[in-house]
Amino acid sequence: MLKVSVLLVVLTAAYCFKSYDRYKIVRVDVGSEANLQSILSLESEGLLEVFSESRLGYVDVLVSPKNLAKCQKSLHSIGLRSVERVDDVGAQILQEKAALLSAAPMADGSYSYDSYHRYDVMISHLESLVASHSSEAEIVDVGTSYEGRTIKAIRMTADISSDESDDKPMIWLDGGIHAREWVSPATMMYIIDSILGEQETDKSDKMGELLAKFQIVVAPCINPDGYEYTHTTDRLWRKTRKPSGCRWGKKNWFGGCFYRMCYGADPNRNWAADWGNSGVSDDRCSLVYPGKEPFDQENTKAVKTYLENHSDKLKLYATYHSYSQLFLTPVGYTTTKPENWKHHKKVGDAVVAAIAQRNKGTAPYIAMQSAGLYPASGDSADWVHDVLGLTDSYTFELRPDGNSNVGFELPADQILPTAQENVDGLLALIDNIEYNNI
Structure with missing residues (x-):
């Protein structure tokens, strides 16, 4: 395990690979669009990221260790039951990356x-x-x-x-x-x-x-x-890579972003079938941001x-x-x-x-x-x-x-x-x- 941990440090330094060390996957019970929108609101606050949206009555969310307690408290306050599913996402990514490195070249x-x-x-x-x-x-x-x-x-x-x-x-x-x-x-x-x-x-x-x-x-x-991008920089990236603008459209006095630059749109929310109405977020940094318009x-x-x-x-x-x-x-x-x-x-x-x-x-x-x-x-x-x-x-x-x-x-x-x-x-x-x- 020590060798693998050292390998992760080397890889992260060499490739600027995003670390998910001690990130948790938390499963949240949902039964309605209103429940989902509550989760998307917490995503916009930076407390979690939507990991996977199931059609079976739950949403898996990704939570950093520093946000875990606050996130669980917020979910509880709005009446959403949650349970921790994965203790350390970074360890899973590490294991996967080690397997890729050991695979024979094609x-x-x-x-x-x-x-x-x-x-x-x-x-x-x-x-x-x-x-x-x-x-x-x-x-x-x-x-x-x-x-x-x-x-x-x-x-x-x-x-x-x-x-x-x-x-x-x-x-x-x-x-x-x-x-x-x-x-x-x-x-x-x-x-x-x-x-x-x-x-x-x-x-x-x-x-x-x-x-x-x-x-x-x-x-x-x-x-x-x-x-x-998932191979070189961020294993859990979901969207495209086209810049989508500053978060909340807020630029600073120097022409940059007041918060941060956002990238990509969810390419499976970007089609013109009831576009932009349900299960999406207008936060440009959200994983379910549908783009500025269909097919952009x-x-x-x-x-x-x-x-x-x-x-x-x-x-x-x-x-x-x-x-x-x-x-x-x-x-x-x-x-x-x-x-x-x-x-x-x-x-x-x-x-x-x-x-x-x-x-x-x-x-x-x-x-x-x-x-x-x-x-x-x-x-x-x-x-x-x-x-x-x-x-x-x-x-x-x-x-x-x-x-x-x-x-x-x-x-x-x-x-x-x-x-x-x-x-x-x-x-x-x-x-x-x-x-x-x-």
């Missing part, structure tokens, strides 16, 4: 599922796949991030160079919209490998049928700036534009997050059921059953409407559902389940089972979309 173009990888490793592997599967895969440049990274996707279909391939019905999958949710891009990469026969070889016939029928576009990491973040605008340009072909949209092991159906900004809710329930039941069958004995996924116990506005799946009019628009929340204490630092030995079960979940999803059941 050869150019290769990929593995026993460790988490940087964005350039993902893209190198996509390019390698295209080279070896040139008749059924090509790279798509979706757009450019604020910091200048190309947001890349891979388009897969049979006879990809033919004019007819562009007219096939489209399936879109994306991951990594929230920077710290590392298992999401990893799962996307495994799904890509499986579709092209590099993994899940027993499903090659099924994958061939899908490629003959559909064009499948997968963007494994649509927030590359934030994702890279380069990455969300780029994905929006791509989807709009292909909306006539789009038959399925699915976005992958973590954590809580949920399959979320539209919509997230109101608990009122949409007209197509019976179809969503059928799809959700099929997906969670397929996942459960793949990894028996593990905690099950739960299918539910995205709004859950409280609404949240501006997410991508709702925009596709409402604005593009696509019935089949869904959100996966991957491992760990809500009872786990590891949160976003999902151990690397959980990457493969997470990815495997979600290949089966995806196949069940595709089988049950409207397009395949008309």
Whole structure:
């Protein structure tokens, strides 16, 4: 343990990596939007940070050791019950970082599922796949991030160079919209490998049928700036990296910020579906700040534009997050059921059953409407559902389940089972979309 602690000190000094030494994760029971807004008010006061918003009746918050007593007192005073879940978040990050340092370096173009990888490793592997599967895969440049990274996707279909391939019905999958949710891009990469026969070889016939029928576009990491920032500077960063202005808009006499400069917006609150109304904060430094207006973040605008340009072909949209092991159906900004809710329930039941069958004995996924116990506005799946009019628009929340204490630092030995079960979940999803059941 001493060696690991020394290693953390060296890493923090060398890379200016944000330390979460002795930070706690506290679970707060919530049952309404009003409860959530109370938590967001405490976040604006600097007492806590929203760590993860579950749809299962709680919110996990991150609390520094100096704020713990005051935070608990504040939660108690407004009638919110809380319990400490993780004693030292910094120790978890330390353990994860040590595992990354000990992992074998990746050869150019290769990929593995026993460790988490940087964005350039993902893209190198996509390019390698295209080279070896040139008749059924090509790279798509979706757009450019604020910091200048190309947001890349891979388009897969049979006879990809033919004019007819562009007219096939489209399936879109994306991951990594929230920077710290590392298992999401990893799962996307495994799904890509499986579709092209590099993994899940027993499903090659099924994958061939899908490629003959559909064009499948997968963007494994649509927030590359934030994702890279979690590797270099702040493991628990959630948002994009575009400067959003001074906190509360307050500048000092010298043109700087009176409090501090804020960075980024929550890219899953930045879509024009009931934008800015629920589950958000107007504090520019908040982790759920939705931006100044819809699509003011380069990455969300780029994905929006791509989807709009292909909306006539789009038959399925699915976005992958973590954590809580949920399959979320539209919509997230109101608990009122949409007209197509019976179809969503059928799809959700099929997906969670397929996942459960793949990894028996593990905690099950739960299918539910995205709004859950409280609404949240501006997410991508709702925009596709409402604005593009696509019935089949869904959100996966991957491992760990809500009872786990590891949160976003999902151990690397959980990457493969997470990815495997979600290949089966995806196949069940595709089988049950409207397009395949008309």
